[in-house]
Amino acid sequence: MVLTLNDVPEKIRPFYVLDVRREQQFNDDGTPVTVPEPFTYTDENGDEQTGTRSVPVFVDVEYVVEAPRGHQKSEAALWVVVRIHRGHRDDIVRQFLAMHQNAERWRFHDAYVAWLGARPVAPEASGQPDDPETPDHEQWMGGVTPEQHALDVAAWEMAEPVPYEAMTWDAWRFANYAALRRVGYESNDQQFEMMHDDVKNGTSTWLDAQSAVKAQYPKAAMVLPL
Structure with a gap:
């Protein structure tokens, strides 16, 4: 049972x-816990009177609950946004990256909770008498011996989910530079038209466009600043 965050x-x-929730207190028999409280009132003659009444008791109760999950986006949705903005609105892409990473964090959480719930249960003796001819094979509920249970627990421990490590914006861009470049380049038809115009007019429009994309998304081999 989870009582505190340390649990x-x-x-x-x-x-x-x-x-923290403010809750009314009840006795074991279900009746409300009350305390006496003095109060004043005006009677039918208009005179002020004092009396005592019972009031319910409320206390602050702490519960351990999930934090808000926030906005979440799939990796597919992230790349749709990347293709739509094609390097012109990195602020929007960064927002979607944060939402995607949040989704991955919660995916790990859910997998970990499921993993905890799958821990093998220790076997219990069946209550049947042991076979004297096979002393190494006790009678166990479900047919799982302590030896098999130990193997099951070891396999379960090896399957522990690995926490998701979120990347910084710069690290994500470096890790995905090739895909980002492909999105940033113009279509083949547009590039061919730019090359044709450059040859015809003696310009460098195509080369400038390619260089701009490469500069925006450098190769991952570059060292990130500390």
Whole structure:
């Protein structure tokens, strides 16, 4: 049972927050917990009177709950935006990248929760008498022996999901420079037309356009600044 944030497994603890709720208190028999409270009132003669009344008790109760999941976008949606803006609106692409990375973080969370729930259950003795001729094979519920359970737990531990590591904007651009360049280049028909016009007019429109895209998305081999 999760009572505090420290009870949440460390790898998914950042996905949870404390939620403080004001709640009415009840006794074990279901009746409200009350305390006496003095009050004043005016009687039918117009005179001020004092009395005592019972008021319910409310206390702050802390719950461990999931943090808001926020906006999430798939990788496919991210690249649709990249193709639409083609390097002209990096601010929008950055927003979609953040939403995609948020989706990947929560994908890890959900996988980790499912993994925790799949931990093999320790076997229990069936209550049947052991076979004296096979002392190494006890009678266990479900037919799973402690030895097999140990193997199942080891396999389960090896399947632990790996946390998602989000990239910075610059690191993502370097890692995807080739795909970003392909999106940034003009279509083949447009490039051929630019080459034709350059040969005809002695200009360098095509080369300038290609160079601009390469400069915007440098090769990943370049060293990122610290």
